[in-house]
Each structure stands twice: as structure tokens, then as C-alpha cells.
Amino acid sequence: MSEARDTEGDDGVRASSLDITDEAFGELAARAVELVSDYFRGVSASPVLTHTSASELAARFDAPLPGAPDALDALFADCRRIFEGSRHSGHPRFFGYVASPATPAGAFADLIASALNQNVPAWRSSPAATHVEKTVIGWLAQLVNYTEGAGGLLTSGGSMANLNALYVAHRTKARAAQGDAAAGASDVSQKGLWRVARPATVYVSDQAHMSIAKAADILGFGREQVRVVASDENYRMDVRALRERIEGDVRDNFQPCCVVASAGTVNTGAVDPLAEIASLAREHDLWFHVDGAYGALAATDASKRALFAGLDAADSVALDPHKWLYTPVDCGCLLYRDAARVRAAWAGSEADYIKIFEETEEESFAFFDYGVELSRRFRALKIWMLLRYYGAQAIADAITDDNALAAYFAARVEAAEDFELLAPVELSICCFRYVPPQMRRQLATTDEAERARLEAEVNELNERILRAVQHGGRAYVSNALLRGRFALRACIVNFRTTRRDIDETLDIIREAGREL
Numbered sequence: 001m002s003e004a005r006d007t008e009g010d011d012g013v014r015a016s017s018l019d020i021t022d023e024a025f026g027e028l029a030a031r032a033v034e035l036v037s038d039y040f041r042g043v044s045a046s047p048v049l050t051h052t053s054a055s056e057l058a059a060r061f062d063a064p065l066p067g068a069p070d071a072l073d074a075l076f077a078d079c080r081r082i083f084e085g086s087r088h089s090g091h092p093r094f095f096g097y098v099a100s101p102a103t104p105a106g107a108f109a110d111l112i113a114s115a116l117n118q119n120v121p122a123w124r125s126s127p128a129a130t131h132v133e134k135t136v137i138g139w140l141a142q143l144v145n146y147t148e149g150a151g152g153l154l155t156s157g158g159s160m161a162n163l164n165a166l167y168v169a170h171r172t173k174a175r176a177a178q179g180d181a182a183a184g185a186s187d188v189s190q191k192g193l194w195r196v197a198r199p200a201t202v203y204v205s206d207q208a209h210m211s212i213a214k215a216a217d218i219l220g221f222g223r224e225q226v227r228v229v230a231s232d233e234n235y236r237m238d239v240r241a242l243r244e245r246i247e248g249d250v251r252d253n254f255q256p257c258c259v260v261a262s263a264g265t266v267n268t269g270a271v272d273p274l275a276e277i278a279s280l281a282r283e284h285d286l287w288f289h290v291d292g293a294y295g296a297l298a299a300t301d302a303s304k305r306a307l308f309a310g311l312d313a314a315d316s317v318a319l320d321p322h323k324w325l326y327t328p329v330d331c332g333c334l335l336y337r338d339a340a341r342v343r344a345a346w347a348g349s350e351a352d353y354i355k356i357f358e359e360t361e362e363e364s365f366a367f368f369d370y371g372v373e374l375s376r377r378f379r380a381l382k383i384w385m386l387l388r389y390y391g392a393q394a395i396a397d398a399i400t401d402d403n404a405l406a407a408y409f410a411a412r413v414e415a416a417e418d419f420e421l422l423a424p425v426e427l428s429i430c431c432f433r434y435v436p437p438q439m440r441r442q443l444a445t446t447d448e449a450e451r452a453r454l455e456a457e458v459n460e461l462n463e464r465i466l467r468a469v470q471h472g473g474r475a476y477v478s479n480a481l482l483r484g485r486f487a488l489r490a491c492i493v494n495f496r497t498t499r500r501d502i503d504e505t506l507d508i509i510r511e512a513g514r515e516l
């Protein structure tokens with residue numbers, strides 16, 4: 001048997017303690033702050049993305065498991081290389097996906113949350129943080145004009161918020177209707193599988209985010225139980241088609257359970273007709289969920305408020321502070337109207353070790369009674385810091401300007417003879433393509449076969465433009481496929497972007513188009 005290790009030195013400090021001296025702490029802090037402030041100061045002037053390959057990264061970063069301490073110099077030099085090998089959503093000409101820059105207040109809030117390292121599953125284990133999260137939920141509900149007194153919880157992102165919402169929708173609507181009777185009404189099919197007499201159905205538009213279908217799949221909805229409803233020419237859900245589908249399903253003995261509307265689709269930023277969908281949902285007793293992961297926070301822009309009429313009628317709303325509230329990743333949110341129903345949906349899964357003995361309702365509150373996760377990061381702090389540091393008006397102004405800049409983007413596209421706008425700009429996403437003027441004239445042909453051939457050619461050209469622009473590192477746009485057309489897609493959720501950045505980006509794209 002080996003001799004027991006001496007755990008403590010003569011000074012009473014544990015030999016294996018990971019605490020460091022004040023001096024070492026100061027050095028670490030200074031280096032980290034230097035790195036972060038250099039980044040915030042320099043990100044606008046750096047390339048959006050320095051093109052790199054997997055093998056280059058492997059050559060740079062592959063290393064054996066460090067057995068002993070590394071020098072601080074080497075460590076921070078490599079940190080800088082990680083920054084260099086990244087794509088920078090903080091760059092003013094980053095228009096890809098839905099990716100916003102972080103603010104210094106948000107970044108430091110994450111540092112503070114990590115230092116406190118408060119796990120936030122319930123009031124009992126994190127009283128102050130739980131209270132702050134509930135406060136922040138109230139603020140978010142207010143920002144998007146959702147019901148007063150709304151409950152909710154922060155999640156890793158919109159996908160997790162959507163999953164939580166669909167779970168509650170299914171439990172509340174489908175299981176309630178099928179109840180235990182479902183077991184009696186089930187029959188064993190020839191393959192020996194249990195079949196519920198009335199399969200539950202979920203309704204989404206053909207523009208819905210992929211996380212909805214994924215959530216439905218996780219929850220056991222079959223592919224055919226997710227009803228994909230057509231969108232209209234403005235990429236909004238066609239409510240008449242939705243009605244027909246629901247009524248048909250009722251006739252065919254399905255159990256319509258939930259409709260998911262998008263408040264800002266990820267492709268074009270279209271906002272579904274929320275009020276009409278809300279009333280249809282009410283008529284058929286469906287759970288009404290709004291996926292506002294990208295767009296809901298645009299309700300803070302007074303000029304866009306009308307688009308969000310009806311959002312307050314939703315049973316639940318997903319939104320993403322890490323998209324349009326400029327908080328660092330990760331931070332999503334699910335708001336819901338009726339806490340009791342959400343609690344009831346999750347009831348029955350408690351284990352002994354999480355039993356809560358507090359007296360008051362407030363003190364027995366647990367986020368795990370309302371969602372999937374048990375251990376949860378203290379995400380509320382970065383929203384709390386952000387809103388207190390800047391004030392809600394400054395954030396609303398930034399969002400309003402993002403929308404105005406997207407309108408400017410679209411106006412520039414429409415005024416140009418070699419660009420074509422491919423979708424209305426409702427919020428801050430502009431979808432367009434490069435079409436050389438002579439091709440544009442040819443596309444007006446009535447010869448369908450010829451037009452199809454030209455469309456394919458334009459698609460291919462724009463795919464190549466996309467790659468060239470992304471590799472070039474001066475601007476970054478992503479893409480969308482709209483009714484068979486390959487679109488260059490610019491999403492502005494970036495308080496650093498200016499008109500000049502948009503002009504420059506269009507020049508960069510035009511240059512690439514001419515070269516190809």
C-alpha cells in the first residue's frame with residue numbers, strides 16, 4: 001500500500017489547493033483585462049474572419065494534455081490566436097446568421113457570474129440569483145409587451161426555449177385530451193406498436209426554425225404529426241391554409257394541440273399574423289406558442305410595434321437575449337402566461353433529493369419545476385447588468401437603428417441595377433442577390449425552360465459570391481433559399497454597423513460578382 005499523501009503543508013493550507021497568491025491573481029486579471037480591452041478596441045479594424053482550415057487549426061492548437069503549468073506568456077499568446085481564428089460577430093460588417101456583438105457590461109457580467117459560480121436551480125440554493133432572474137423575466141416580458149405578471153425562465157437559447165414550450169403544449173393540450181383514456185383507446189397495431197387513437201398534431205409554417213421540428217421529434221411526435229403550413233408571398237404563415245389544415249385534422253380524428261407562429265423568421269424576418277393565429281388557436285383550444293428567438297425584441301422599436309399585435313395572447317413566447325439584446329452567448333428565454341399550467345405539465349417528475357422544504361411559495365420556487373434543466377448558469381446577471389448599465393431606452397434605440405439600417409440596405413439593393421431584393425424587409429434581415437444587368441434582362445423571358453436554366457445559373461453565381469465574400473474577410477453574409485432562389489442574407493443585430501459598412505459590403509459583393 002502506498003503511503004498516504006500529506007494533504008496539508010505546515011502553513012495549514014491544503015497542498016492541492018488551486019488558490020493562487022494575490023500577486024498571481026493580479027497578473028492573471030491584468031492579462032485577461034488587457035486581452036478583452038484590446039479586443040473591444042480592435043475588433044472593428046480586424047478581419048471579420050481570417051480564413052483558416054481544420055488542418056491549420058490542428059497544427060496550431062493540437063497539443064498533448066498539459067501535465068504541468070504552462071507559462072502565462074504562452075497561454076495568453078495562444079488565447080490571442082484563438083481570437084484570431086474566430087469569426088467576429090462584433091465586427092460592423094458581420095451580417096451572418098443572427099449573431100450580435102457582446103457589450104463590455106455583458107462580458108464582465110459573465111465573468112462575475114462565473115466567479116460567484118452560483119448554480120440557479122431553485123430559490124433554496126440560490127436565493128438572490130433566483131430573485132434576479134425573476135426580476136429580469138419581468139423586464140423581458142415588459143420589453144416585448146407580453147402579459148403583465150408573466151412567468152418564465154432563461155435557457156441556453158431559443159432551441160431549448162422552444163423545446164420547453166412544446167413539452168408544456170403537448171402535456172397541457174394533448175395529454176389532457178387523451179388523458180388516461182388514451183391507454184384504453186389505444187390499440188396494438190400489427191407491428192406490435194402502441195398507437196394512440198388520436199395522434200397530436202403541431203402546426204408550423206414552412207419558414208419555421210428547424211428547432212421546432214427537432215423539439216417535436218424529441219417529444220415523440222412523428223414526422224407526419226408536424227403539419228407544415230404554407231407561407232404567403234411575404235413569407236408569413238397563410239392563416240387560411242392553417243385553418244383548413246386544423247379543421248381537416250379534427251375531421252380525420254387527429255388531436256390538434258399546438259400552433260407555433262414565428263415573430264421574425266430566421267430566413268427573411270417575416271412576422272406571422274399573430275393576432276389572427278391567436279384567435280384561431282383560441283377557437284380550437286390549441287396552445288399558442290410564438291417563436292420570437294430572432295425577432296420578438298424588435299417589439300421595442302416603436303415603428304414595428306403593430307407587427308407584434310397578438311403576441312400578448314400567446315401561451316408562451318421564446319426569445320433570445322443573446323441575439324437581439326446583445327448579451328453574450330448563451331442566453332435564451334421562455335416566457336409563459338400561466339405559471340400554474342406550466343408547473344402542472346412538469347409535475348410528477350420530482351425526485352427525493354430535490355424535495356423542497358421551504359415555507360413560503362416564493363422560497364419553495366424552483367426553476368426545475370418549469371423546464372428541462374436542473375443545473376443552470378446564472379444567466380440573468382448579464383441581462384440585469386446590461387439593462388441597468390445602459391438603460392432600456394439605449395437598447396431599444398440600438399434595435400430601432402438595426403431595423404432602419406436593414407431598410408437602408410434594401411433601398412440600396414433596389415436602387416442598384418445589378419442587385420435584386422428577394423423578400424420584403426420587415427425587421428432587420430435583407431435577402432438579395434447579385435444579377436448582372438444583362439442577365440436580369442434575360443430573366444424576363446417567358447420561355448420557362450430558359451428561365452429555369454438562367455435561375456440555376458444565377459443561384460450558382462451567388463453561391464460562389466458567398467464563398468468568395470466569406471473567405472475575403474472584409475464582410476460576412478450568410479444565405480437562405482427562398483422559393484428555389486439562392487439569397488445572400490444580411491441580418492443586422494449589430495450596434496456597430498453603419499450606413500458606410502452597408503455601402504462597403506455591397507461594393508465587396510459587387511466586386512466578387514464581377515470577378516466571377
Ligand SMILES: *Cc1c(COP(=O)(O)O)cnc(C)c1O
Pocket residue numbers: 098156157158159160209211262264265266291292293294295320332
Ligand atoms: C436562432 C433561432 C432559434 C434557435 O435559437 P438558439 O438560441 O440558436 O438555440 C429558434 N428560432 C428562431 C426564429 C431563431 O432565429
